[in-house]
Amino acid sequence: MKKKFPVLVGLACALVLAACGSGPGAKTTGIQVAASFYPLAFVAEQVGGTNVSVANLTAPGIEPHDLELKPKQVGAVQDAGLVIFESNFQAAIDDAIGQAGRDSKDTIDVAKLVKLQPLPAGEGGANGHAEDDPHVWLDPVNMIAVTEAVRAKLSAIDPAHATAYRTNATVLTTKLKALDTSFSTALAQCATTKIVTSHAAFGYLTQRYGLEQIPIAGVDPSNEPSLAQLAVITNLVRKDKITTIFTEELVSPAIAETVAGATGAKTATLDPIEGLSDETAHENYLTLMAKNLSVIEKANNCS
Numbered sequence: 001m002k003k004k005f006p007v008l009v010g011l012a013c014a015l016v017l018a019a020c021g022s023g024p025g026a027k028t029t030g031i032q033v034a035a036s037f038y039p040l041a042f043v044a045e046q047v048g049g050t051n052v053s054v055a056n057l058t059a060p061g062i063e064p065h066d067l068e069l070k071p072k073q074v075g076a077v078q079d080a081g082l083v084i085f086e087s088n089f090q091a092a093i094d095d096a097i098g099q100a101g102r103d104s105k106d107t108i109d110v111a112k113l114v115k116l117q118p119l120p121a122g123e124g125g126a127n128g129h130a131e132d133d134p135h136v137w138l139d140p141v142n143m144i145a146v147t148e149a150v151r152a153k154l155s156a157i158d159p160a161h162a163t164a165y166r167t168n169a170t171v172l173t174t175k176l177k178a179l180d181t182s183f184s185t186a187l188a189q190c191a192t193t194k195i196v197t198s199h200a201a202f203g204y205l206t207q208r209y210g211l212e213q214i215p216i217a218g219v220d221p222s223n224e225p226s227l228a229q230l231a232v233i234t235n236l237v238r239k240d241k242i243t244t245i246f247t248e249e250l251v252s253p254a255i256a257e258t259v260a261g262a263t264g265a266k267t268a269t270l271d272p273i274e275g276l277s278d279e280t281a282h283e284n285y286l287t288l289m290a291k292n293l294s295v296i297e298k299a300n301n302c303s
């Protein structure tokens with residue numbers, strides 16, 4: 001099911017892909033980089049700086065799980081100087097790259113850079129999904145690997161600016177390392193290690209920082225839980241004294257609110273950073289991750 005939310009920030013992107021980055025400062029000169037969803041576009045913009053223009057193929061407000069490409073975007077995948085994507089996550093992108101006959105010379109497949117984890121039990125294979133969990137970007141350590149790959153590839157394509165790419169990559173890597181340290185430190189001692197999330201996006205984050213994810217929906221946010229699954233989650237929330245049910249920006253909060261209402265828990269937003277929305281248009285990957293950390297700290301009573 002395609003979920004569309006108000007997408008004022010996405011309109012310009014939808015109309016003129018080439019003029020569209022995923023944030024302020026996007027421009028159309030330099031190397032054209034097509035990134036298949038927001039966190040990858042963020043890295044490309046940070047590392048590429050003024051020497052690239054980045055098109056995010058998943059417009060703001062759209063769930064990347066549901067991505068369908070317009071013909072113009074298929075053209076962008078064909079023509080871009082560099083395509084950054086994650087295989088087995090967005091079938092439309094995999095198809096477009098296959099059709100364009102692009103190889104690893106000028107593409108970066110993030111799924112090949114990081115150690116993929118299997119989906120939570122029972123989530124594999126549904127709706128044609130692959131068996132691996134795609135949400136690799138929610139572990140800052142994985143984003144460091146993406147940063148280095150983008151630096152290396154941009155430097156190979158555009159050696160004249162290799163020094164600038166190295167400087168930019170060092171700056172971003174330093175910020176990602178600081179983010180990783182702040183998560184490890186803040187989440188070292190928590191009253192509960194379980195987090196109840198809208199969809200199973202937080203497996204890499206919870207694995208990295210010693211937490212356990214209990215997703216209400218599956219790995220695809222459009223999969224809705226059965227009544228039996230809801231009852232199991234509701235019981236678990238009561239038993240484990242979970243204070244907060246996490247909702248997210250791009251997915252309807254109705255089911256999370258049902259669980260919260262039945263258990264007396266609160267709801268709070270935990271952002272899987274699959275894309276920006278009108279509400280988060282002024283944020284970026286780093287600020288959203290910092291917000292995620294502070295809501296987890298509060299919900300789980302971490303000291």
Ligand SMILES: [Zn+2]
Nearest residue numbers: 065201219274
């Ligand atoms: Zn997801």
